Structures are given as C-alpha cells and as structure tokens.
Amino acid sequence: MKTVRTKIEFMAALENELKIFGVSDRSEIISDFTLHFSASAGEGLSEAEICEKLGDVSEIARQYADDYVIPETGESPTPELIFPDPTATYVDSNAGKSPLVLDDFGDAKEIEELIKAAPVYPDAENKSWQSETASSPQEQNIGSQNNQNNQSYQSHQSTGNYEKSGINLQDVFNNFKNSANFNNYSANFNVGGLIGALCVDLFVFSWAIPALFGVVIGLLSIPIALIGSGLGISIDGIFSFFNVGPIFSGGNWNWSLFGFAGNTVNGLAGIFLGVIMLCLGALSVMLGIKLVKLCINVVKGIINWHGKMIIGRPVIQKKPKKV
Amino acid sequence: MNSQLKRGTLELCVLSIVNRNDCYGYELVNQISECMHITEGTIYPLLKRLKDSGSISSYIVESQEGPPRKYYSITELGRAEKANQEKEWYVFIKNVDKLLLGEVKADENS
Numbered sequence: 001m002k003t004v005r006t007k008i009e010f011m012a013a014l015e016n017e018l019k020i021f022g023v024s025d026r027s028e029i030i031s032d033f034t035l036h037f038s039a040s041a042g043e044g045l046s047e048a049e050i051c052e053k054l055g056d057v058s059e060i061a062r063q064y065a066d067d068y069v070i071p072e073t074g075e076s077p078t079p080e081l082i083f084p085d086p087t088a089t090y091v092d093s094n095a096g097k098s099p100l101v102l103d104d105f106g107d108a109k110e111i112e113e114l115i116k117a118a119p120v121y122p123d124a125e126n127k128s129w130q131s132e133t134a135s136s137p138q139e140q141n142i143g144s145q146n147n148q149n150n151q152s153y154q155s156h157q158s159t160g161n162y163e164k165s166g167i168n169l170q171d172v173f174n175n176f177k178n179s180a181n182f183n184n185y186s187a188n189f190n191v192g193g194l195i196g197a198l199c200v201d202l203f204v205f206s207w208a209i210p211a212l213f214g215v216v217i218g219l220l221s222i223p224i225a226l227i228g229s230g231l232g233i234s235i236d237g238i239f240s241f242f243n244v245g246p247i248f249s250g251g252n253w254n255w256s257l258f259g260f261a262g263n264t265v266n267g268l269a270g271i272f273l274g275v276i277m278l279c280l281g282a283l284s285v286m287l288g289i290k291l292v293k294l295c296i297n298v299v300k301g302i303i304n305w306h307g308k309m310i311i312g313r314p315v316i317q318k319k320p321k322k323v
Numbered sequence: 324m325n326s327q328l329k330r331g332t333l334e335l336c337v338l339s340i341v342n343r344n345d346c347y348g349y350e351l352v353n354q355i356s357e358c359m360h361i362t363e364g365t366i367y368p369l370l371k372r373l374k375d376s377g378s379i380s381s382y383i384v385e386s387q388e389g390p391p392r393k394y395y396s397i398t399e400l401g402r403a404e405k406a407n408q409e410k411e412w413y414v415f416i417k418n419v420d421k422l423l424l425g426e427v428k429a430d431e432n433s
Contacts, residue, residue, distance in 0.1 A: 031393075032348060032367050038390035039349035055362035063368035 004057060005048045007037050017061030029064060193309035212295075219291060223284040230277025237270020329359060333369060335412055338397065338405035341379055347392040370395060378404050 004010045011030060018026045033054075040050045054060070300316050307315035333355070340346060340354055348370065352363045373379045378401035385391045397405070 029367070029371065032371070033364075035347075035390065035393055036349055036352070036363075036367070039347070039392070042389055053362075054364035056364075059362070060364040060368060063365055064371065066368075 004051045006051070007034075007047045010037075010047075010051050010054070010057065013057040014061060017058045018064060021061050021065035023061065023064045190310055190312055193312070197306050197309040215291070215295070219288045223281050223288055225281075226277050226284055227281030230274050230279075230281050232274070233277060234271050234274020237267045237272075237274055240267040240270060329361070332412065333361070333366075334373065335405065335408040337366070337369060337373065338378060338401055338408065341395050341397045342402060342405055345394045345396040347384075347394045349392075351395070373401070377401070 004013050011033065014033065015026060015030060018029060023029070036054070037047070037050055040053075041047070045053075304314035304316055307313060336355060336358075337351065340351060346354070348367065351370070352366050355361060355366065356363065370379070374381060374395070377398060379395045379397055381393050381395050383391050383393050
C-alpha cells in the first residue's frame, strides 16, 4: 500500500479497502475518521503526521472486516469467505510490497520476515485450497491468480503482481495459514551445529568422563563399604553374646565367628557401632539416588543440547509433572 | 510486548476508560497511547465493534468553537461485560504469577 499523506488520500484508500473487504456500513466509519482528522488537526498535527499515526489503511479495513458480522446469521465470516469484491479497483498498486498480516500492533517488517522464514509445506502451493473452494469461474480465477502470486511470493520475488484487487487478501490469509502451521519441532540437519557439538564434546569430555567415572565408583563404593562393615560389626557384636566359635580367653583357644572376646561390653559396642554404620550406609544410599537422578538429568540435558545443535530440536521432551 | 495480549486486553481498557468518563474518539486514542504503544487507527474498529455489540453507545456533541465530537458512553451491558472481563483479567494475572513462581521451584527440584 502506498503511503498515504493527505486526508483525502487516506479516506479514499479506506473507502476502497473497506469495499474490497466487503464491509457495508462504510459511511459511519469514514465519518469516524473524519472526526479524528478534525480533532488531530485541532491539536496541531499535520495531515501526513495524522496518517502516519493512524497506521496502515488496509490493516484498519481488515479489522473492520474481522469484526464484521453477517447481518442474516450474526456470525463472523471465516477468512476464506471474505472474498474481495473483484469489481473494486485499487487506488494504488502494491508494486514491490508484500501484504501485511496478522498483528495490529506488531512491526510489519518483522512479521514479513517471520512469514518468509516459515518452512514451505507441501500444500503451500494451495492446490488443496483451490479445489476445495473454487466452485465458480470467478473464484477459480482468483484462486489461480492467487496461486501464481503465492508462488512468486514464496520465491521472494515481489514483482508487483498484486495489481488486481483481492489477490492481496488471499495471499494474506494463505500465508497466515502457512505460518500458523509452523511449529518448532521440524527436523533440520545442521552441519555447523554438528561440528560445534563435536568440538565441545572433545573439549569437555576429556576431563568430564574420568570425573564421571570417579563419581560413579564413589557412589557405588561408599554405601557398600558402610553397609557391609556396619552389618559385619553388628552381627559380630550380636554373636559375641552367644559365645559362638573359638575365643581366646584365659590362655585357651575357643572358637568365635569373627574374633570378639565375647564379653557384654564389647558386644554392645559392636552392635552400637554396627548400627551407626548401617544408618550411615542408608543415608549414603539415599544421597546416592539423588545424585544419580541429577546425573541422569544432566545427561538428558547434554543429549538435548546436542539435539538442538545438530537437528535443531531437543530430543528428549520434558514430561509435565503430575500435580 | 506480545501483540495478541495487547489486542485481548484493549477491549477491557477501552471499557474501563469509558466507564469512568464519556470520551470522544480522539481523546480515547490519546489516553490509551499514553499507556501502551498502539496503532491509532485500530481503536476505531474496536469502538465500532463495542457499539455494535451494545457495550457502548455514542452521541454527537456540536461545538461552536471546534468540530463536532462523537462521544462514547458505556451501557449497562457494557458495565457487565467490563466487570466480567476485569474479573477474568485479575484471575489470569494471578494464575500467571503462580506459574512464574512455580516454575522457579520446579527448576530447583529437577
């Protein structure tokens, strides 16, 4: 849309766009904006400034269309149904400019870039759209023109094909559909990412893997040692009450299981010590489990990072926590 | 700022302003522009929609020293709608806050 600079240009463009979008009670809308111009002029703004602040005319008209309710049914028409009036003619041509879409308040350039960056899906050529809705020659005409324009749009050549009325709108909605299909989980193989990931791996894992080894061995051995010896000592202490096995006392060899002399104090001490060690062992098992979970999460994170670098998306999805 | 969020709350903002005082279009545009960055032209479609749905009504005031002004005032329906949306808004931000704080806690546990 060529930039409008005067009130008359704005009004003419608005009237035209509203007609294209099929909005019927235009006179009230025009009068609203006339009043706006009067009030703004009263504040000392120039017509060009007012036009700039008002924003894009086709965007405004689209919003009236979006809010438009079919009088008979009270429903809003779906975008596909808002067929432009093919008899209306543009005041200005859209040569070189891509249609603006989507947001009232967003930056138009930003949105254009987003749409251009969206991957092209197989039905982006709109063959399915065409066959669904093209029932009359008029609509087919629009469809094929749109197809042609859509193709040229996606090859990033804004060659000014948007001279016919209404093509603009179809392009707008189809591109909106395509960009709305875009989600973050397409798989793109990224060679740079692969090389980067490999470099980081070489750099990090040279020391991280031995460290990890040490942690694992420690995690395994500490509980085993504590529990094993705790069990041993407490059993020994228990058995010492029963005088089982050989015991060296009074110069004679008697046999005992593990060598305790077999008196009560030693036995109690043994049991006490053994129980303490068992408790420590249990604690270390619990700690160990927590550490293992942490390690697993770290590993998952590393895998996801590799996934993001190489194929552009995380590999392991986080499951939502049960509340 | 997320434009979808802006668009969704703009109606509530307009209803709140008109609820306090009757305003004319340009005045409304200025008041809103003070608080958030918007394209001025998009207020008028919103006003028309509110009028069509019966939430606000308009009347013209002729003026000797300047152009006529179209004032908007809120209706009973509009008041109810505003109260409804206001409640939804406060519940919404409370829940978002909960999530934001909850998110921090979840990170500590993972």
